[in-house]
Amino acid sequence: MTPQVLEARNFAALVEALRRAARLFAPVADPAGGTMFAEVSAATDIALVPANTRLSVKSVFFPQREVLLSFKDSGLDAVPAVDGSIVVLGARPCDARAMTWMDGVFGGGGREDPYFIERRRGAVVIARACDEPCATCFCTSVGGSPYGTKGSDVLASPARGGPETGTPDLLLEPVTEKGAAFLEKHAALLRPAGEGEVTAREARARAAEARMKVLDFSGVKEKMDVGFDSPAWETITRSCLGCGACTYVCPTCHCFDITDESHGERGVRIRTWDGCQYAQFTLHASGHNPRSHKQARMRQRLMHKYSYAPETAGAVFCSGCGRCVRACPVNLDIRGMLHALKDLP
Ligand code: SF4
Ligand code: SF4
Known part of the structure; x- marks a missing residue:
């Protein structure tokens, strides 16, 4: 499937469709300052600001506190069902990439953590490329990129208007089959990207990478x-x-x-x-x-x-x-x- 464009006027409709079908997590304003990932119920909750969230997206799949089971009378009572129908919107490429390593931790070597893995299996991750990396970011020094796709199902980046316009049109690129199926499912809200929009994306990606200082950690x-x-x-x-x-x-x-x-x-x-x-x-x-x-x-x-x-x-x-x-x-x-x-x- 070719890259698609979600025009800003359709953003709220897509959010509503996602929210009806799954638990939708996205950056929202953090009372402690900045943004954090949380389950959202409306497009107006979402804060797609340039700076990264204070806590990473790992809390969606590996909550800070979770009940594994309940017991009574010295025996097992219940194991909570894990809801794996999740859409993550706006994870940074560095976070999406990091989750692939967590997949190995919680699901590698013949062991499987059912809580983590169930959420990961069901999730669609729509990463948002970084056009304004923070001064503290160094993803390119450890094999990543502000426009990296590893761990994402769809990569979103600003199309017409660019990141400076608040909620720009978004160019959505399918990365995995799951991502392509996701875009097909919501095709009514999307349109195919024009050649100029794809070319502009390449220029933005190069510019974002060029902004970052590459550190040498060899040895x-x-x-x-x-x-x-x-x-x-x-x-x-x-x-x-x-x-x-x-x-x-x-x-x-x-x-x-x-x-x-x-x-x-x-x-x-x-x-x-x-x-x-x-x-x-x-x-x-x-x-x-x-x-x-x-x-x-x-x-x-x-x-x-x-x-x-x-x-x-x-x-x-x-x-x-x-x-x-x-x-x-x-x-x-x-x-x-x-x-x-x-x-x-
Ligand atoms: S390195 Fe900094 S953040 Fe980490 S434990 Fe020490 S003081 Fe706390
Ligand atoms: S820079 Fe590296 S060590 Fe520090 S929080 Fe990010 S992933 Fe962890």
Whole structure:
């Protein structure tokens, strides 16, 4: 199927059609500032602004808190049904790409997390290209692109009018069969893109990439591997507060905890996000903690993403979204930390 154009005047009608057929998630205004992903009920809720959401799209598929099952009288009571009819509108290419790595975490190696995988199987992801990457973005340094398509079913980018016009016409490119079927289903609200619109898209993609500074992280894995006991870890981590914000906002951090909450004979088993930067994350019941210092915890975070994941999953588990840079209260910047490690003698 050729690229289609959703004219701005049809945006609300498409949103209404999507909302009737599925749970529709899109960026909305965040009371804490900026935007966040949430289920929307009307086009007017949606905030397709240039800046990325504070939290990534991972919360749609891997909620910060979810009930896995309920129990009563020492036995299983019920397992909640997972609603996999989901449309995500406006995920950034970096987030869509990051979700493909999460697919391996929750669905690879012969194991399958039914909660995550069910949502992912049913979802249609309409990513929105970035024409105005933030100063903290570095996707092109880790194999991504502001117009990247990995993990998306459809890639949307501004057509006539451009990103500066609020709600522009959107050029919708099918990326997967699921995406093509989605566009065919909603063909009544779309029109085929003209040659000029496709050409303009290419120019926009090149311009967006050209805006980004490419950082050289080559050799950082090798330096980390041989510098496991280097004092540099203490140096780069000295100001870290251990607040865990960097792990919560990260689209690829996936550590969780499972606890039971009960009242009398009834209760629920819940899964909640956890984070490797917390001092108690690896605390054993014996009192021993294999990562008792914050430099050991930071080493784990950076090595997991830039050393262990390339070995076990074939990819750096960092999409370059820059959220951890923006969220850190003491301005620790993963780009600077990696460069400091890379420069180890
Ligand atoms: S480590 Fe930071 S830049 Fe990389 S994906 Fe996570 S939040 Fe984004
Ligand atoms: S956000 Fe900053 S201060 Fe908080 S744990 Fe992460 S690196 Fe440390």
